[in-house]
Amino acid sequence: MAAAPDHSLPDQHDRWADLKAAYRFLNHPKVTPTEIQRAHREPLRADCATHTRILSIQDGSELDFTHHPSVEDLGFVGGGK
Numbered sequence: 076m077a078a079a080p081d082h083s084l085p086d087q088h089d090r091w092a093d094l095k096a097a098y099r100f101l102n103h104p105k106v107t108p109t110e111i112q113r114a115h116r117e118p119l120r121a122d123c124a125t126h127t128r129i130l131s132i133q134d135g136s137e138l139d140f141t142h143h144p145s146v147e148d149l150g151f152v153g154g155g156k
Contacts (some may be wrong), residue, residue, distance in 0.1 A: 076089050076097065088094040100106060124130050141147045 076084075079087055084097050085094055088097060140146055143149075
């Protein structure tokens with residue numbers, strides 16, 4: 076699922092048993108975004124606590140490949156064009 080998060084669950088699983096297991100897992104009341112991310116957040120918080128300054132860099136750039144129609148599956152930028 077992590078390898079293709081933009082695909083639907085049926086597209087991510089070749090076997091019916093795997094798909095059914097994914098639906099059961101995600102439907103479980105204890106499976107929440109917070110709990111799924113906990114495994115990442117807790118070690119990250121511990122690592123950050125050992126530093127006096129943390130740089131959090133964000134890139135809000137958008138790339139427009141409209142003029143490269145031969146390249147597939149890049150998605151849309153602005154107004155779907």
